[in-house]
Structure formats: C-alpha cells, structure tokens
Amino acid sequence: MPRFRDTSLQNSKNTVARKERKKDPKNIRRTIDPAALEMIDHAKENNIITVFERWSAQQPQCAFGYQGICCRICIQGPCRIKAEEGPGSMGICGARDYVIVERNLIRTVCGGTSAHSDHARHIAHVLLHAAEGHAPDYKVADPDKLRRVAQRLGITINGKSDTELAKEVAETALADMGKQDDTPCKFLWTSITEGRRTKYSDCDIVPTSVDRAVVEGIHRTHIGVDADCTSLACGALKIALADYTGMKIATDLSDILFGTPKPVMSEANLGVIDPEKVNIIVHGHNPLLSQMVVDTAKEMEEAAKAAGAKGIQISGICCTGNEVLMRSGVPIATSFMGQELALATGAIDVMVVDVQCIMPATRNVAECFNTKLVTTMPIAKITGSHHLAFDESRAIESSKTIIELAIEAFKARKASGRPVKVPQYKNKVMAGFSFEALMDVFAGVNPENPVSVLTDAILNGEILGVCLLCGCNNLESPYDHAHTTIIKGLAENNVFMVATGCSAQAAAKHGLMNSEGVEKYAGAGLKAFLARLYEANKNKLPDKLPLVFHMGSCVDNSRAAELWTAMANELGVDVPKVPFVGTAPEAMSEKAGSIGTWVVTHGIPTHVGCMLPVEGSHLVWSVLHCIAHDVAGGNIILENDPEVAVEKLVASLDYRAWKLGVHKKAAEQYEAALCQMY
Numbered sequence: 128m129p130r131f132r133d134t135s136l137q138n139s140k141n142t143v144a145r146k147e148r149k150k151d152p153k154n155i156r157r158t159i160d161p162a163a164l165e166m167i168d169h170a171k172e173n174n175i176i177t178v179f180e181r182w183s184a185q186q187p188q189c190a191f192g193y194q195g196i197c198c199r200i201c202i203q204g205p206c207r208i209k210a211e212e213g214p215g216s217m218g219i220c221g222a223r224d225y226v227i228v229e230r231n232l233i234r235t236v237c238g239g240t241s242a243h244s245d246h247a248r249h250i251a252h253v254l255l256h257a258a259e260g261h262a263p264d265y266k267v268a269d270p271d272k273l274r275r276v277a278q279r280l281g282i283t284i285n286g287k288s289d290t291e292l293a294k295e296v297a298e299t300a301l302a303d304m305g306k307q308d309d310t311p312c313k314f315l316w317t318s319i320t321e322g323r324r325t326k327y328s329d330c331d332i333v334p335t336s337v338d339r340a341v342v343e344g345i346h347r348t349h350i351g352v353d354a355d356c357t358s359l360a361c362g363a364l365k366i367a368l369a370d371y372t373g374m375k376i377a378t379d380l381s382d383i384l385f386g387t388p389k390p391v392m393s394e395a396n397l398g399v400i401d402p403e404k405v406n407i408i409v410h411g412h413n414p415l416l417s418q419m420v421v422d423t424a425k426e427m428e429e430a431a432k433a434a435g436a437k438g439i440q441i442s443g444i445c446c447t448g449n450e451v452l453m454r455s456g457v458p459i460a461t462s463f464m465g466q467e468l469a470l471a472t473g474a475i476d477v478m479v480v481d482v483q484c485i486m487p488a489t490r491n492v493a494e495c496f497n498t499k500l501v502t503t504m505p506i507a508k509i510t511g512s513h514h515l516a517f518d519e520s521r522a523i524e525s526s527k528t529i530i531e532l533a534i535e536a537f538k539a540r541k542a543s544g545r546p547v548k549v550p551q552y553k554n555k556v557m558a559g560f561s562f563e564a565l566m567d568v569f570a571g572v573n574p575e576n577p578v579s580v581l582t583d584a585i586l587n588g589e590i591l592g593v594c595l596l597c598g599c600n601n602l603e604s605p606y607d608h609a610h611t612t613i614i615k616g617l618a619e620n621n622v623f624m625v626a627t628g629c630s631a632q633a634a635a636k637h638g639l640m641n642s643e644g645v646e647k648y649a650g651a652g653l654k655a656f657l658a659r660l661y662e663a664n665k666n667k668l669p670d671k672l673p674l675v676f677h678m679g680s681c682v683d684n685s686r687a688a689e690l691w692t693a694m695a696n697e698l699g700v701d702v703p704k705v706p707f708v709g710t711a712p713e714a715m716s717e718k719a720g721s722i723g724t725w726v727v728t729h730g731i732p733t734h735v736g737c738m739l740p741v742e743g744s745h746l747v748w749s750v751l752h753c754i755a756h757d758v759a760g761g762n763i764i765l766e767n768d769p770e771v772a773v774e775k776l777v778a779s780l781d782y783r784a785w786k787l788g789v790h791k792k793a794a795e796q797y798e799a800a801l802c803q804m805y
C-alpha cells in the first residue's frame with residue numbers, strides 16, 4: 128500500500144457544489160482583512176461604491192458563462208449549450224461543449240500572454256534604448272546577471288562591454304517576441320530541463336515567437352477552425368509556453384536594469400499610509416515607471432518637507448508594488464481587491480498607474496477626495512483621470528513631474544482640512560527572495576551545492592516539498608481567506624512556500640511573511656529547516672527567515688520555474704517527479720489562466736481555488752485534471768474549499784516525495800538508472 132495519506136484525494140471532484148460557492152452574496156463585508164473591513168464600512172457610510180458592492184450587485188451571475196458554455200466568437204452568437212443532446216447541445220455552427228469551453232480558455236491564455244509579453248517587450252525596448260544611449264536614465268544595474276543571462280542564451284560574452292551585451296540580450300528578447308523562423312524561443316529553450324525540451328518537441332507545442340503563438344491561438348479559435356479536443360488543448364499549452372517566455376524575459380531584463388532582489392525588510396497593509404506625508408501609490412505592473420518614481424522620490428524629500436510634509440511615503444499595490452518592495456523595500460498598501468479602499472482613506476495624494484489590474488472604478492473613488500489618479504501608458508487611459516505620458520527617454524523628468532503633482536496635491540489636501548481615515552493595521556515583512564537570493568541562503572549551509580539543501584530536506588522528510596502560491600483576488604472566495612487558509616495549512620504540513628503577486632501580498636498583509644508567522648504556524652520540520660538556514664546566514668540576513676518567501680511579481684513566477692528546474696536537475700529527474708505544487712487560491716485574471724497553464728505544462732500539479740469556466744464540459748474537466756497529468760506531468764486541481772485544497776496539495780506532494788524515495792532506493796539497491804516514470 129502506498130504510504131501517502133488518502134487516495135480519495137487524488138480524484139478530480141470539487142467538493143463544493145456550484146450553488147454553495149458564493150455564500151451570503153448580499154453581505155458586502157466579504158473579507159478577513161481587518162483593514163479592508165474597516166474601510167468597507169467607512170466607504171459604505173460615505174456612499175462610496177466599491178468592488179464589494181458591485182460584486183454583490185452582479186449576483187447571481189450567468190450560469191452559461193460561468194460554466195464556459197457561452198460562445199460569442201462570431202456574431203451569430205451568443206450561443207449557449209442548453210441540452211445534452213439534439214440541436215440545443217451545439218452552437219449554431221455545430222460547436223460542441225468542449226469546443227466552446229476550450230476556445231474560450233485559449234482566448235483567456237492569449238489575453239494573459241499578451242499582457243505579460245507586452246510588459247516584457249516594453250522592458251526589452253528600454254534595455255535596447257539604454258544600450259543605444261536613447262534612455263540615459265536607465266543603466267545596467269546588475270552586470271553579473273547580464274552576463275549570466277547572456278551566457279545562458281549562448282551569446283559570447285568575452286571581451287564585450289556591458290552595453291554591447293545589453294544590446295544583444297535585448298535583441299534576443301525582441302526576436303523571441305516577433306521572429307518568423309521556426310526555431311524555439313531562446314528564453315524558453317535555455318531555461319528548462321532536457322526532459323521538458325523533449326516533451327515539448329514530441330507534443331509539437333514549442334513556441335517559435337510570442338506574437339506568432341498568440342496570433343495562431345486567436346486564429347485557431349476563429350469560427351470554423353480547430354474543433355478537436357486534443358488539438359485545442361495542445362494549442363493552449365503552446366501559447367502558455369509563449370507566456371512563460373515573456374515572463375522569463377520580463378524577470379531577467381528587470382533584474383539587469385534594476386538589480387536582482389536581495390532580502391529586505393518592509394511592512395504591508397493600509398496602516399503604512401502616513402497622512403502627514405506626501406502619499407504616492409504606485410499601482411500596476413511595470414517597474415520601468417515605479418522604480419524610477421521610487422528612486423526620484425529619494426531626491427525630493429526636501430521639497431516635500433518644504434511643503435509642510437514629514438516626507439514622501441510611496442506604497443505599492445499589485446505587482447508593481449511587489450517589484451519595488453523586492454528591490455527597494457517599498458511597503459505594500461494593499462493588493463488588487465483593496466485598491467479602492469486605499470483611495471477611500473482620503474490620504475492618498477497621487478495614485479500613479481501603468482498597466483493591468485487597475486480597476487476603472489479607481490477614478491470614481493479618487494474623485495471623491497481630489498486624489499490625482501495619473502495614468503501613464505498609451506494603452507491604459509481612464510476617462511476623467513490625469514494622463515501623463517511616461518517618456519522613457521526622460522524618465523527622471525517624468526517621475527519628477529509626478530512627484531511635484533503629489534506635493535501640490537498634499538498642500539491642497541492639508542489646506543482643505545479634508546478628514547482622512549487610515550486603518551491602523553500593518554505587518555512586518557521580509558521580502559526580496561529572487562532565485563539567486565534563495566540560493567544564497569542555501570549556500571550558507573552548502574556553498575558547493577546550494578539547491579541540494581532543499582532537495583535533501585525533502586528526501587530526508589524534514590520538509591514535505593515546495594509550493595508556489597500565486598495569483599489574484601476573486602470575491603467568489605472572501606478576500607484573502609483562501610490565501611491565508613492555504614498558507615497556514617501547508618505550513619503545518621511542513622511545506623516550504625514561495626509566493627508571488629497578490630498571494631504574496633496576502634501573506635505580507637496577514638503577518639505570514641515574517642518569522643512570527645513561522646513561530647505560529649510552521650510544523651516542526653519546517654521550523655527546524657528555517658532555523659538551520661537562519662543559523663548559517665545570521666550575519667548577512669536582516670532578520671529571521673519568514674514563513675512564506677516573497678519571489679516577486681506575477682512575471683516572477685519564472686523565478687519559481689528556475690527553482691523547480693534546478694531541483695529537477697539536482698535530483699536527476701524531470702520536473703514532474705519533483706515534490707513541487709502550485710496554487711492560485713483566488714485566481715481572477717487572464718494572466719492567472721496563462722500562468723496556471725504553463726505551470727501545468729512544466730509538470731506541476733496546480734490548484735485553482737475559484738472556478739475556471741470549464742464545468743460545462745466533462746471532457747475538458749477530465750483533460751485538465753487527468754489527461755494533462757498523463758501528457759505533461761502536471762494537472763489542474765479545481766477545488767473551492769481551501770481546507771480541502773490543502774489536503775489535495777499535501778497529497779500531491781506526499782505522493783511525489785514517496786515515489787521519488789522509492790525510485791531512488793531501488794536505483795541504489797540495483798545500481799540502476801533512476802526511474803523517470805511519473
């Protein structure tokens with residue numbers, strides 16, 4: 128009998144019935160975050176409509192769309208699958224349930240891939256322009272990383288200056304975006320295991336450029352093109368690997384331009400806002416803007432003081448907040464679902480945004496308080512906000528204009544005597560765990576082979592495995608409830624956790640990204656492991672290690688991929704055998720869809736805690752849960768109950784760790800090659 132706990136957990140059943148998923152929909156206090164609760168009440172009292180009220184007003188939502196069986200791809204639609212058999216079981220063109228669900232899913236993956244890769248392309252252009260001398264405020268901040276990336280890409284580095292190398296790396300990235308030949312994307316191909324390269328070639332899912340993959344995906348899903356379940360599924364995997372390519376580019380190039388993160392201390396939640404300072408919130412995703420604002424603000428403290436402020440307080444929301452937290456220790460104000468609540472404090476002078484996850488409603492709340500909402504990107508404008516086109520060729524000057532606007536807004540706020548309400552909740556945070564920083568911590572124990580510190584701890588049972596926590600907020604699950612429940616549950620089961628995006632922000636806000644979190648929630652094995660790591664690094668770490676390790680923004684899920692790739696190589700297996708799982712407890716965006724798909728394609732079981740629109744097709748459900756595992760080695764686990772999700776994730780890790788142990792023992796006993804079956 129296998130030793131893993133409960134084989135019934137290896138099934139594909141969601142334990143929460145559809146009608147049970149949105150409990151108490153009229154209650155707008157839909158969160159466990161005390162700061163958010165205080166602000167929801169405050170907003171309600173002051174007639175400020177927020178996402179919590181809008182979500183409630185949308186209930187019940189359309190059951191066809193929710194299950195993914197509504198098609199609007201051509202204008203004969205919308206078509207809905209209304210019956211099991213007969214004409215009502217198909218769209219007007221004859222598309223069956225699985226075709227409609229998969230086409231919708233592919234378009235979701237295309238949306239996520241476009242968002243990540245446009246972000247990456249922007250950074251690649253700036254790196255190129257910086258190398259060519261057209262963006263003088265940007266420079267190579269991490270020449271070592273530049274050289275490592277160039278070497279990995281097969282670029283000759285000897286005798287070349289940083290500028291020359293930066294140009295070549297940027298050009299390689301841009302080629303991965305848009306080249307027309309049939310060679311694999313380099314940022315993908317050079318950063319995965321040999322086993323994955325073979326798998327992707329065998330399945331014919333290797334992207335040759337990001338743009339081509341997305342265009343092909345939209346073409347494939349046009350009326351009357353692909354209508355085969357397997358072919359559509361493989362199409363989704365190919366686009367998702369293009370998404371990974373874009374994310375890898377974004378992470379690598381951001382590190383080159385702004386530095387590779389190192390452990391840093393900060394704070395998180397709305398209590399970081401200081402009404403006596405000039406408050407600037409950076410919101411969105413791209414560090415090109417936010418890092419410049421952060422760096423420029425340091426030079427403008429005196430101007431803020433001259434205006435009567437105690438200084439400048441920058442805080443972050445969403446992934447751009449994660450970027451500047453990771454590199455500069457900028458505190459987190461809140462995450463995606465709390466963005467209007469931050470504005471409702473009345474203490475924000477400027478909210479400057481770039482792209483992605485910025486609710487159009489921010490403008491309505493900003494208007495209530497004369498807060499300046501500043502949009503900066505040509506593709507992301509909001510009617511009624513200030514638009515200040517961010518000019519990379521004059522980045523510092525553009526940042527100065529934003530900060531001057533904030534100082535003026537601070538003066539107007541103080542002169543108006545406008546009341547503010549800042550909920551006094553915040554928690555200490557240790558962030559900055561890039562892959563390199565994590566390896567540095569492991570190197571404290573074993574400088575020759577850092578990653579073996581992690582894999583050995585799994586093999587000897589001290590910890591169970593690793594979990595990547597990622598993604599969004601979605602009020603199908605009360606704000607932050609699923610994130611925190613899963614983190615605490617996995618901690619108790621001795622799982623080493625890394626986190627990105629709004630999941631990392633949930634951990635940060637709720638005191639799970641510091642050493643107190645370890646004391647409260649970690650099982651004995653995890654506690655011992657973290658204590659051992661800390662002992663070996665005492666002199667260079669700013670504090671004891673946290674319960675959850677912050678790996679960065681959503682594009683930085685590529686850092687987690689670097690970790691499981693290193694673990695696979697160390698263990699002498701491919702990724703599907705590594706005791707590593709992923710979870711997006713409160714998934715919401717198209718980007719979560721594309722990330723989840725490539726994480727599965729890399730060979731990682733991935734839990735999604737808010738229902739994907741796939742329930743309308745049993746066939747697609749089984750592809751995601753079962754067939755994906757047979758083909759790619761990873762699978763989706765759709766489970767709305769976070770406590771059951773913990774059990775399922777633990778069962779997946781337990782099974783992998785057990786199997787790996789058995790195979791390793793057999794290989795040693797019979798002096799045979801390590802079994803590669805998963």
Ligand code: BF8
Binds near residue numbers: 412483597627718
């Ligand atoms: O890219 S986790 S809500 S902020 S999409 Fe958006 Fe989701 Fe947050 Fe970051 Ni990621």
Ligand code: SF4
Binds near residue numbers: 201204206220222350
């Ligand atoms: Fe209906 Fe087919 Fe058009 Fe979709 S593509 S809207 S199923 S006719």
